[in-house]
Amino acid sequence: MSSASLPPSGSWTFVTNHAAVLVCIARDPEIRIRDIADRVGITERAAQRIVADLANEGYVIRRANGRRNRYEVKTGRAMRHRLARHHEIGDLLALMLDGLDLEQLDAQSTDA
Numbered sequence: 001m002s003s004a005s006l007p008p009s010g011s012w013t014f015v016t017n018h019a020a021v022l023v024c025i026a027r028d029p030e031i032r033i034r035d036i037a038d039r040v041g042i043t044e045r046a047a048q049r050i051v052a053d054l055a056n057e058g059y060v061i062r063r064a065n066g067r068r069n070r071y072e073v074k075t076g077r078a079m080r081h082r083l084a085r086h087h088e089i090g091d092l093l094a095l096m097l098d099g100l101d102l103e104q105l106d107a108q109s110t111d112a
Helices: 017-027 033-040 044-056 089-097 102-111
Strands: 060-065 068-073
Touching: 017 033, 017 044, 017 068, 017 089, 033 044, 044 060
Parallel strands: none
Antiparallel strands: 060 068
16 A cells, blocks of 8 residues: 555645645536535535635635536635735645546545
8 A cells, every 4th residue: 555545544634624625626616515515515605604704814716607616716816824825826726636536536435
């Protein structure tokens, strides 16, 4: 088993739920809140709050598209943490989306 495929141990992760939601939106700008919640492993209400946080701070623009929303990530915005302000959100997304295979990830979560 490679180190990349080792199951997580412990109760914390390096990626916050806000970052995980942002990755989901960047990967699929028409994603539903329900699907964000499922992918991240949070409730729909938590996903709604996080999307609202990201929109209120200008990291995401939400536009109504019929009964659904379409999102646009503002990749040029600086990261919020003082140790990361010299990077833009696009830098984080490039790292997180590189090689991301959501179908494989979804299949692994249903196998568990």
